[in-house]
Amino acid sequence: MLHLVLFTVFGLICVAGAINLLVQTHPINSALSLVVVMGSLAVEYLLLGAEFVAAVQVIVYAGAIMVLFVFVIMLLNAGAEERSKGSIVALMLGVPGMLVGSILTAWVLVKHSGTQPVALGALPGHPKDIAQLLFHDFLLPFEVTSILVLIAIMGAVVLASRPESIEKTKKEN
Amino acid sequence: MVPLFYYLVLSGILFACGVTGFLIKRNIITIFMSIELMLNGVNLSFVAFAAQWHALSGQVFVFFVMVVAAAEAAVGLAIIIAVFRTRETLNVDKVDLLKL
């Protein structure tokens, strides 16, 4: 009962946030509603027992990635979204596309997923067990992602630095 | 007890919202956020399936998704800044040439 109540409340907050992301025209409002979605998703993870995933969700997603978004919005001083010709076409294609997509997803889910109940905290994702998997069974993927992150850092630095400043450092060297 | 089905429906709704946002939004930052929303929806179904099959690897996979999302956000936002510097717009309709 408690499980169902918590699930429903945070699921509704989640969906409301997602819809608000679509409705809002100013990117900062969209970003904040996405933060709300991520926060309530963390609660859903907790309900499923994935406590470590929930914590990382808040720290990495809500606390780092979304702060980056908000930072860029502030930096570029992005205004409200402007309507252009493309947006009408996009709306006409987008909404039916979404409807088709969600009906398809719903059909697949109804057809193929089991309806067995999940207990509160069904699979406790203790940090130790997850570390065991991450650093033993999935060691190679883990190392590969570290290289990916390294490349991403270098790419971000190169892309975001001004061309003049690169020239300047070249001359200095 | 909540049926697993509910979690999957929630993740499906989030994913559909993400797809819609990706299609109807014109602001490049919001489009980016829609992608994150889709990834979040997928993550929820990973965790839900992990609970169903009693396999922690589903939760571990969420980490990989998060790492990829973080890398993508870093590079993507850098690209957005670079584009904004030359074009002074965030509207994707005005950024339709294959060069900066």
Added chain:
Amino acid sequence: MPQRSADYCGLQFIAFIKGKVLSLTTFIIVSVIKIAIVLFILLTAVAYTVWLERKVVGHMQNRWGPTRVGPFGLLQPAADGIKFLFKEDLTPPHVYKPLYIAAPIIAVVCALTSIAVIPFGNWVPVPGGGSTPLQITDINIGLLVILGITSIGVYGVALSGWSSNSKYSLLGGLRASAQMVSYEIALGLSLVGVLILSGSFSLREIVAAQSGHFWGFIPNWNIFRGCQFIAFFIYLMAAYAETNRIPFDLPEAETELVAGYHTEYSAMKFAMFFMAEYANMITVACLASLLFLGGWHGPLFGPQILQAILPVFWFVLRVFVFLFIYIWVRGTLPRFRYDQLMAFGWKFLLPLSIANLVVTALVVALRA
């Protein structure tokens, strides 16, 4: 796979519903009492840290600090509080109102929430059977919860800067969010060494792992183990930057940005930012004493009742010393320049914390 759903994260009261520790009613009553006490002490501590800061910095600069209100100016915080409450709450016309109002609330809520997982001492017996920890809630990912809440706190600062629609605020908000995100990495990595040594995310277990002595007399605190004093140094620096304190107080650098992100705030909204800053300082101090300085371990002596109180006293003493160092640094060091701040964080603290992590991991692996 061990089925430990009963004691899992946050929803701890499930265990209580099952009648494992306390009955549900006792649990709720005890929890409410604990929350009330902790909140009261925290808010008082916030007020008196401000008083302490003014007093100590005053003496360092050959002044008296507050003296007029009450003996030694001890009632000054109360006077300030009353003043904040009754001042006119100005909202400038050019602000973006929803976020302008939400920002200080986010800041203060995040600052006050993280105290919920901080333990203050051992378990104490509850009248009517059972016992309860001196902590609002004991969860096994306590440290991660604090990190998560702190990272949400960035929004308060960033949004206040953006929504004020003024250039000083915007610059302050931009600086603050960049600074906090940058130093969060060094902060997090400096804690990993401690986590490797104690093998748990639960603050209570981390403290438990630091009991006893080695070589007979040196207390088994994390700061003395391995090379964790380096981690402590990194933590100290990163924590100063996280809480926007001197020498890293660029987000509110008076000489260039008026007051940074809270330039446009007045009355109670301004007080909320103020409270958030000092509550964050206290949380950081608590965390430092729990992770590096052995929590509440210390010599126990005297009668039973004294032995029950002493751990809390040792803990508060450490927190006080840490806060004093905060103020001392404020009275001593000048402010960094912004590029120096970023270079220090990324080019010095981050590599140092990674090196510390590698060395600690090697030591633990070789010992095992």
